[in-house]
Structures are given as structure tokens and as C-alpha cells.
Amino acid sequence: MTKAKILILGSNATQIELRGGGTATIGQYLNETTVPALALxxxxxxxxLATPDGTKPHIDAVSDTVGHFGGDQAAYDRAKAFFAEDPAMNAVRTLRSVIDAGLDGFAGVFVPGGHAPAVDLMQDPDAGAILRHFHAAAKPTALLCHGPVVTAAALADAPAFRAALIEGEDAKAKTLARDWIYAGYRMTVFSASEEKIAEEQLLKGELPFDMPKALRIAGGTVLVSTTDFASHVVVDRELITGQNPASDHALAKALIDALDRALAQA
Incomplete structure (x- = not known):
């Protein structure tokens, strides 16, 4: 018998637009998906696991390496097998079907990173409805790496907010972010300096907007580590955010600690 059910929000995005034209191939990160999932x-x-269209998330090829598992071959092999074969990663539902069936039975929600969530989940109305539910219930809400930008989905018009970010219309984006449920929360996200390295070495182009700036415009207090790619987790009320791929284990621990405390108080 399990303690409780946890909802994982996955992305279906495989391409992200680049500033000046063109796209880059992206997905979810393997370690950011599987390390917290296996820890749970x-x-x-x-x-x-639920995604916008109910199909399995795509794993970003650049994350499919033992290096993202600290060089631990056994951990990497376990993660690969888990994502490929385990029912938890393959019995994928749509976000809408999960909402329709009721969210009260879930003790917490987790959003893995990779660039993919910044494409679809951050402007998905069902993702927004899910986040608003967990916020209202004060249930643990964990987001990793680029995952924290998905909190923008909780806005009344998240697609317009994202479009304003892309157009550089900061004042419009700020207006659209009024009454954001996470305004004033301390949080972290993949930093601008980390993103510059990813843009140069992996994406071969600039992303359409800056992730930390997006959350600051929305009203978040964004805290990033001064050391690139060092583990960094921020906890504020029900919100648990991790900065980068190296934060996978620390975020998992923070989430499990929060879930266990909530169960003990129930």
C-alpha cells in the first residue's frame, strides 16, 4: 500500500523557438524526470504522469548521459529502464482527464525540467488549473530547472503573458501577471548565466525570453546560486523549486520531506 498519489506534469514539446528565427530540438531531462520520480x-x-495531449514526454538527447547521474552507471541504467518500461512512466494521462477525475486524491505535484515545459506547460490552461488547485490546498508543489516557469500557467491569460515576454513588452507582461498566486514567493529557476552556456553549447541560438526575468516580472523573488550548475533548492510555503539538473536529488528530498510532514499532520 502506498502513502499517497503524486501527480507529475510532463511536457509534449520537442521544439523551442529561437530569437531571430529557427528552432532547437528539446525535451524533458532524463535525470530531472527520473531521479525525483524514483525517490518518490x-x-x-x-x-x-500526465501531459497536455496524453502522450509520453520526449527525453532531450543531451540529458541521456551517465554524466547527469554523477557518473553512476547503475543509477543511469536504472533511470533508463524505469522511463522505458515502468507503468508509472507509460500509463500517461491527459491533464484534462486528471482534472475531470478530481485532484483531491493527490498529495502533491511535480514538474520536471528541460526546456520543454517552457513551451507548452507554461501556457497550458489545464496546467494552470492544476497549479491553482494545489496552491489553494497548500499541497507540496515542486518544479525543477526550467520547470518553475510553468507557474506562469496559473495566470488568467498565460499565453498572452508568454507572448509579451517574447516581444519584450515587459510592462504588458507585468500587467498580465496581476493577481498571480505566487507573487511574493521566493523561488529559483535555471539562471541566466547557466542559460547562456546552454544557448552557446547546446541550443546554438538564443531563447525567446529570459526565465529568471519572466518570474521576476510575474512577481516572484528569484534567488539563484552564484555558482553555475551547483545544486540549489528554494522552499517557500508549498512551493519547492530547484535551479538546475544538479538539483535533482535535493529537490526530491525537499519534496518528500514536505509530503511526509503533510501526511503526519493529516
Whole structure:
């Protein structure tokens, strides 16, 4: 018997637009998806994976390396097998079907990173409805790396907010972010200096907007580590955010600690 169910919000995006034209191939990061997921299962929780269209998330090829698992071949092999074969990663539902079936049965929600969530989830109305539910219930809400920008989905018009960011219309974006449920929260996200390295070495182009700036415009207090790619997790009320791929284990621990505390108080 499991302790409780945890909802994982996955992305279906495989391309992200680049400033000046063109796109880059992206996806979710393998370690950011599987390290917290496996930690949750090991801690006694049941997982439900849902995406906008109900198909399995695409794993970004650049994340599919043992290096993202600290060089631990056994951990990498376990993660690969888990994502490929485990029912928790393959019995994928749509976000809408999860909402329609009821969200009260979930103890928490987790959003993995990779660039993909910054394309679809951050402007998905169902993702927004899910986040608003967990916020109102004060249930643990964890987001990793680029995942924290998905909190923008909770806005009344998230697509317009994202479009304003892309157009550089900061004042319009700020207006659209009025009454954001996470305004004033401390949080972290993939930093601008980390993103510059990713743009140069992986994406071969500039992203259409800056992730930390987007959250600051929305009203978040964004805290990033001064050391690029060092593990960094910020917890504020129900919100748990991790800065980068190296934050996978620390974010998993913070989420499990929060879930366990909530269960103990229930």
C-alpha cells in the first residue's frame, strides 16, 4: 500500500523557438524526470504522469548521459529502464482527464525540467488549473530547472503573458501577471548565466525570453546560486523549486520531506 498519489506534469514539446528565427530540438531531462520520480517511489508514493495531449514526454538527447547521474552507471541504467518500461512512466494521462477525475486524491505535484515545459506547460490552461488547485490546498508543489516557469500557467491569460515576454513588452507582461498566486514567493529557476552556456553549447541560438526575468516580472523573488550548475533548492510555503539538473536529488528530498510532514499532520 502506498502513502499517497503524486501527480507529475510532463511536457509534449520537442521544439523551442529561437530569437531571430529557427528552432532547437528539446525535451524533458532524463535525470530531472527520473531521479525525483524514483525517490518518490522508494519513499512509498504512487505516481501518475500526465501531459497536455496524453502522450509520453520526449527525453532531450543531451540529458541521456551517465554524466547527469554523477557518473553512476547503475543509477543511469536504472533511470533508463524505469522511463522505458515502468507503468508509472507509460500509463500517461491527459491533464484534462486528471482534472475531470478530481485532484483531491493527490498529495502533491511535480514538474520536471528541460526546456520543454517552457513551451507548452507554461501556457497550458489545464496546467494552470492544476497549479491553482494545489496552491489553494497548500499541497507540496515542486518544479525543477526550467520547470518553475510553468507557474506562469496559473495566470488568467498565460499565453498572452508568454507572448509579451517574447516581444519584450515587459510592462504588458507585468500587467498580465496581476493577481498571480505566487507573487511574493521566493523561488529559483535555471539562471541566466547557466542559460547562456546552454544557448552557446547546446541550443546554438538564443531563447525567446529570459526565465529568471519572466518570474521576476510575474512577481516572484528569484534567488539563484552564484555558482553555475551547483545544486540549489528554494522552499517557500508549498512551493519547492530547484535551479538546475544538479538539483535533482535535493529537490526530491525537499519534496518528500514536505509530503511526509503533510501526511503526519493529516
Amino acid at each position: 517511489i522508494d519513499a512509498g508514493y504512487e505516481l501518475v
